[in-house]
Amino acid sequence: xxxxxxxxxxxxxxxxxxxxxxxxxxxxxxxxxxxxxxxxxxxxxxxxxxxxxxxxxxxxxxxxxxxxxxxxxxxxxxxxxxxxxxxxxxxxxxxxxxxxxxxxxxxxxxxxxxxxxxxxxxxxxxxxxxxxxxxxxxxxxxxxxxxxxxxxxxxxxxxxxxxxxxxxxxxxxxxxxxxxxxxxxxxxxxxxxxxxxxxxxxxxxxxxxxxxxxxxxxxxxxxxxxxxxxxxxxxxxxxxxxxxxxxxxxxxxxxxxxxxxxxxxxxxxxxxxxxxxxxxxxxxxxxxxxxxxxxxx
Amino acid sequence: xxxxxxxxxxxxxxxxxxxxxxxxxxxxxxxxxxxxxxxxxxxxxxxxxxxxxxxxxxxxxxxxxxxxxxxxxxxxxxxxxxxxxxxxxxxxxxxxxxxxxxxxxxxxxxxxxxxxxxxxxxxxxxxxxxxxxxxxxxxxxxxxxxxxxxxxxxxxxxxxxxxxxxxxxxxxxxxxxxxxxxxxxxxxxxxxxxxxxxxxxxxxxxxxxxxxxxxxxxxxxxxxxxxxxxxxxxxxxxxxxxxxxxxxxxxxxxxxxxxxxxxxxxxxxxxxxxxxxxxxxxxxxxxxxxxxxxxxxxxxxxxxxxxxxxxxxxxxxxxxxxxxxxxxxxxxxxxxxxxxxxxxxxxxxxxxxxxxxxxxxxxxxxxxxxxxxxxxxxxxxxxxxxxxxxxxxxxxxxxxxxxxxxxxxxxxxxxxxxxxxxxxx
Numbered sequence: 001x002x003x004x005x006x007x008x009x010x011x012x013x014x015x016x017x018x019x020x021x022x023x024x025x026x027x028x029x030x031x032x033x034x035x036x037x038x039x040x041x042x043x044x045x046x047x048x049x050x051x052x053x054x055x056x057x058x059x060x061x062x063x064x065x066x067x068x069x070x071x072x073x074x075x076x077x078x079x080x081x082x083x084x085x086x087x088x089x090x091x092x093x094x095x096x097x098x099x100x101x102x103x104x105x106x107x108x109x110x111x112x113x114x115x116x117x118x119x120x121x122x123x124x125x126x127x128x129x130x131x132x133x134x135x136x137x138x139x140x141x142x143x144x145x146x147x148x149x150x151x152x153x154x155x156x157x158x159x160x161x162x163x164x165x166x167x168x169x170x171x172x173x174x175x176x177x178x179x180x181x182x183x184x185x186x187x188x189x190x191x192x193x194x195x196x197x198x199x200x201x202x203x204x205x206x207x208x209x210x211x212x213x214x215x216x217x218x219x220x221x222x223x224x225x226x227x228x229x230x231x232x233x234x235x236x237x238x239x240x241x242x243x244x245x246x247x248x249x250x251x252x253x254x255x256x257x258x259x260x261x262x263x264x265x266x267x268x269x270x271x272x273x274x275x276x277x278x279x280x281x282x283x284x285x286x287x288x289x290x291x292x293x294x295x296x297x
Numbered sequence: 298x299x300x301x302x303x304x305x306x307x308x309x310x311x312x313x314x315x316x317x318x319x320x321x322x323x324x325x326x327x328x329x330x331x332x333x334x335x336x337x338x339x340x341x342x343x344x345x346x347x348x349x350x351x352x353x354x355x356x357x358x359x360x361x362x363x364x365x366x367x368x369x370x371x372x373x374x375x376x377x378x379x380x381x382x383x384x385x386x387x388x389x390x391x392x393x394x395x396x397x398x399x400x401x402x403x404x405x406x407x408x409x410x411x412x413x414x415x416x417x418x419x420x421x422x423x424x425x426x427x428x429x430x431x432x433x434x435x436x437x438x439x440x441x442x443x444x445x446x447x448x449x450x451x452x453x454x455x456x457x458x459x460x461x462x463x464x465x466x467x468x469x470x471x472x473x474x475x476x477x478x479x480x481x482x483x484x485x486x487x488x489x490x491x492x493x494x495x496x497x498x499x500x501x502x503x504x505x506x507x508x509x510x511x512x513x514x515x516x517x518x519x520x521x522x523x524x525x526x527x528x529x530x531x532x533x534x535x536x537x538x539x540x541x542x543x544x545x546x547x548x549x550x551x552x553x554x555x556x557x558x559x560x561x562x563x564x565x566x567x568x569x570x571x572x573x574x575x576x577x578x579x580x581x582x583x584x585x586x587x588x589x590x591x592x593x594x595x596x597x598x599x600x601x602x603x604x605x606x607x608x609x610x611x612x613x614x615x616x617x618x619x620x621x622x623x624x625x626x627x628x629x630x631x632x633x634x635x636x637x638x639x640x641x642x643x644x645x646x647x648x649x650x651x652x653x654x655x656x657x658x659x660x661x662x663x664x665x666x667x668x669x670x671x672x673x674x675x676x677x678x679x680x681x682x683x684x685x686x687x688x689x690x691x692x693x694x695x696x697x698x699x700x701x702x703x704x705x706x707x708x709x710x711x712x713x714x715x716x717x718x719x720x721x722x
Binding site: 042043044045129130149150151152236237239240241242257258259261 | 369372373376377379380397398401402403539540541542544545546547548681683684687690691694695698700
């Protein structure tokens, strides 16, 4: 134990700011929300213990809960693969050893920095209105676009497109991963006359697997927590017809619009369990498809 | 939600810094202080901060700090401050949430201060009565309003609409939509299918209300289905604003159909006429919600906003003094004008009258014209009202988009609303 502490002291010292933040700021509210999830709490009167009622209502009777889950799963299933493919494709383009690479890297990363902002979500809303820019451009080439954000069938896709556009962070990580693949493997493949596609499936993908895994886990967690764009585009309501009712918007409304803080706490814990489940699933599956170079066989 | 959290924390830190920075300067001189919290818009905030300055000049020993956010964030912040036992001394209160806050003990009664710091000797009794809950005064009326159908006077003239907008009927309104659309090319009206405030007037004209006395839903399936049918007919005849705009819920005020030049008529609250005119070129007129041919009055006059003294108020005497000035002081009331609604003090109204701007004149004339055509003020909405309103808009969206039949959707709404109210008890 002592040796463990001595050896890891520098690590703990560097972690200190985060640890202080976690124990002083985050841990209290997290535990409080676990307690509140078993209460009826409207923020004005004191919380009242109701046992498992919140959870029973959620799974048994709340149709909007299931709707919100459905919307969120659709979003995750569409946005995560699309964003990862986009990120990998751009990273491979940039990996060609261009001289201006740092310039392009910055340009492609830009949307990810902007993406967290309210301004982009508002811009997105303007773009996809029935008489917005997207439909005006489509009209120029003879298409009549739908009323994207007013139509329950298409509203979620605008959110997915926004998520894909913000591919910068996984792209940078992919780029670093690509740089780490030894060039001589490709040279040997070239000499053997291996086609490009096979080089990709046999060299790039397997050696990149740890990085893909890393990105997959982070992006999945991120996608489950999508909030701002859905909130802004639907003016906080999840409209039209709850098609933009992602889980966190539902949770936010339960908490801060309908003042059901106890129920919202229960919702938050269920989301935590869902995310933990999918993260665990990714880790369990990883031993079948992720191989680390320095692993002993 | 890491990004969201980080931003809110930063914003919160910014707000906290600003909030402590504002009163910091007068706080050196003053050992008494009050906080006033309201929902606003830039114009309202400017007026309110001026009033704070005036109070400050009269009472340099009391430091007043003002906090303001928009309507949507207001109730979030209010709930958070209530939970944290850190409410502002004085808060702006809305009729729909008065029961919620007063019955849970978040507000203090004002009765003991009347005539004892709070001067209400010149205050109309009608507007005052809206602030009573269970026989006690919890909220002071700081303006009254009523439902209104604003219209673009130029377009109605061009279309040759002759019906009197104070007495017109539902059929007159539909005919006006037809005339406007065919003669001017602008659609007659916003599609009000998702506007609960208008549905409420419709139901009252049928002799019912939004809620019954016991807090259950007052609308019948028929009230809802006939209302949605009325608008469906106008929509099918292409006389109202496009569907894709109609289903955007809680859209910003500035995106309204009349402001965008897409429609000639709409619905809102009468104190908003001043704000509407500020964003339009053509002069705005004010009409009543169209009447049922032989019906009861549907509209009512209600307190548009209140000021309430909270449980967490520290210097009650100073807060009451500030409150009293708000409704009596000639200088302050002149600055507040009609922005929050029609003041309940006749002396204040008389003093304002010579200086009315044209839209203020429109809203006061309208207010006078409807006095004998309105019914009793309904009780404040029961718990769960916010959610009922959301459900109405959500299910109505399916009707507007043609994904659900009117009859089926009306049934669904009444059932959903009853479930919500039951759960909220």
